[in-house]
Amino acid sequence: MMDVESVMCECCGLREDCTQHYISKVKANFAGKWLCGLCSEVVSDEVSRDRKLMTVEEALNAHLSFCDKFKANPAELVAEGMRQMLRRRSSGELLPAKSKMFGRSKF
Numbered sequence: 001m002m003d004v005e006s007v008m009c010e011c012c013g014l015r016e017d018c019t020q021h022y023i024s025k026v027k028a029n030f031a032g033k034w035l036c037g038l039c040s041e042v043v044s045d046e047v048s049r050d051r052k053l054m055t056v057e058e059a060l061n062a063h064l065s066f067c068d069k070f071k072a073n074p075a076e077l078v079a080e081g082m083r084q085m086l087r088r089r090s091s092g093e094l095l096p097a098k099s100k101m102f103g104r105s106k107f
């Protein structure tokens with residue numbers, strides 16, 4: 001049996017049910033904070049894009065303040081805003097494989 005826990009995204013406040021193993025894995029990647037799938041995509045995208053210029057914590061803080069702007073709005077708007085951000089970033093430049101850096105699958 002897997003231990004499943006309800007956990008809340010530090011950025012957008014989305015709740016997800018995750019295994020404790022997965023939760024601690026995500027926290028290890030993001031300076032002790034748990035991020036939902038979408039937010040962790042955005043943050044790791046940010047870091048892998050500017051690996052030499054930006055630490056995970058800096059990317060995290062940037063994303064946190066981005067999310068703060070949307071806090072008053074429904075979660076859908078947050079998700080949509082991030083999707084647009086991702087789309088804008090992915091167009092015209094090749095993104096390095098993010099899974100390599102955060103290596104969620106290798107644990």
Ligand SMILES: [Zn+2]
Binds near residue numbers: 010012035036038040
């Ligand atoms: Zn989130």
